[in-house]
Amino acid sequence: MPLLANVAASTLAAELTTLESTLSTPKLIAARVLSGSTRSALLAQLCQLRSAVGQVQAAAQHKVDTTRAALAGARAQAEAAARQSTQGAKDVARAAKDHQRAEAKKAESKRKAEAKRKAEAKRKAEAKRKAEAKKQAVAEAKRKAEAEAAAKRAAEAKKAQVPATPRSSTPTAPRTQQPTTPNVPANPGLTYTGCRAYGPNGIWLDAKGRRFSPIPC
Structure with a gap:
């Protein structure tokens, strides 16, 4: 619609310009082709046409401005909506x-709280286990000490109650040794006791007359 209005206004303006140039031609004025009344009527019609053209141009410009403003408003609203959507x-x-x-x-x-709780529970359980083990060790040591003390007291009491008796030794049969005949001729100065012999001066000698330590056979 604004484009058609602009075309119409342009056409009217061109026709008015042609008419003005025709009316103001020196040849027509000089030849007095037109009478005064006819020329006045044409000029009045020309003024009306010029006014109509101005009105058409004003309406077209108003329509263009209104359309441009509407488009600008719509564009601004679209941009604002896009910005709002993007921001949203x-x-x-x-x-x-x-x-x-x-x-x-x-x-x-x-997670940290759970790990801390588990570590604390583990630490408490370990401390409880160690305390229980220590308690059991102390109780076991106490029990052993009491048992040893009781055994010692019982032994002392038994020893105090039973009188001491001399140790009875069973008589053993004397070991009979076969008299051995020395390999050397008998020394009339020696006294033989089995395989040993000693002289009159108390020196121990063997059957061969050799000196030896006083050890029984």
């Missing part, structure tokens, strides 16, 4: 990332 998408992505980061932080805190 960014905000949504940022919120999702923040939520994910918060969830990861919460999970890490929970």
